[in-house]
Amino acid sequence: MRKTAGAGVLRLSRMQELVEARGPLPINEAAQLLAVTPMTIRRDLSAPDSPLTALGGYVLATTLPSADRYSLDVAGDQHAAHKRVACQRAAKWVQAHDSLFIDCGTTMAHFAEALPPDMPLSVVCYSTNIASILSRRPNTQLMLLGGLYHPSSASFLSDEGLQYLNRLGVNKAFLSAGGVDPLRGASCSNFHEVPVKQAAMRSASQTFLVVDESKLGLLRPAFFSPLDAFGHIVVGGAPAAGLRKQFKDFSMVFAQPAAD
Template sequence: MSRQRSSQRRDQIVQMAASNGLASVEELSAKLGVTPSTIRRDLALLTTQGKLARTYGGALSLEPHPEASLRQRLGEAYAAKRAIAAWAAEQIVPGESVLLDAGSTTAALAQILTGFTNLSVSTIGLTALEVLAEAEHLEVVLLGGRLRTLSQSFVGPVTESALERMSFDRAFMGADGVRADRGINEKDLEQTRLKELMMSRADHVYVLVHGAKLGQAPFHAWAVMPPRWTLVTDDSAPHDEVAKFRDKGIQVVIVEPASTGAA
């Protein structure tokens, strides 16, 4: 029975390391109710088995991170995403051309934009397109290409070719993770290359992410950020992570989900 409990605990450790990116000895000890020395022995065994890579104070998962589908993400942090989207919509001036990335927060922004007039909205996101399709008073442009089913987004050379012929006043981007020192994190290089192109075509760039995504790096593909951009998040964002962005000279807007105010 003790051996079974140990095996279950180690499985939990791998799952926690995979979901959080990094699991500290202290955190694992507190959550699993065992001593730090027990955790260290577990980590040593999991490292030997090739399931973890030891780091200072903890471990990094070597198992592939599962990419959540857009459908799974639509219900996460709904109030925060809605508030972030509302702030983003307030930045848009009538007559502008805006570009929407794929994602649940940009889909929330698309819903708000259906109430606008005199606006051109381009998107690579199928979910945003479905929202905007009935808005007859908007000019809606789909940047087609190969459909990436999990993210419900269009990618590839056809999408990139269309972008190279366009420019935008504002681009609103999503991310699987975002770090001050590396930029936007996504599942693969095809996505990050496209995001870099999208941002290069806009005068103003906004990255819209709820607080849990700050400092996260679930994958190994990165989009390099333009010289100037704005991070828009909610008040659940860790203060130390927010400070890292501000220390880099990046403008950070913190929106309160209970209202549309920003700080």
């Protein structure tokens, strides 16, 4: 069942790439390109977290309110202080000679910056903004997963990259999320990130979710993990008591900037 779900995620990601590049895609053509039946395509599109929809025999992008669209440039300016302090706290779990996976996104850029500059590490990542920071570290062995480039999060996806990640064993995986809900788990805005995040979590001995308080209670289109799959959840900021109480069953660490 897990393999079937994973195949559906990859098909959705490939269809999303085609729709972004070419516009509306005939369902029958999508089925031919992905070597499945049109019924399978329709089933994929009917998934609750699908970023695509079927209309008039075509595959179309689901229209999201502009507030829900993710842009790396916009996200970089939001809640920066809380992202930074969460990442500084999470970086304390990193030890010399660890092998790490670092997720994409603006939060993880703060995490890469928070790592002790001369500490010897091996790091796997799949985004250009993270790789750019890590490439300046003299004692870091950097592995960048390649594939089709997605400008929205400056990240890559390919079957080969996923296979490589599945073969790796990393000590610790540090992931970000656009939404963290006590019942629906961790989610993000970009569907193509899901298989990479899930492969990293399978590969890692320890998993960490690092977010700022604004993500608590939110749902994004692409679910990738229940919260109890993370060994630690680090939250930057001081959420209201009622919101904080919703997450009392999870291993959460709250960190605040000195000025708060």
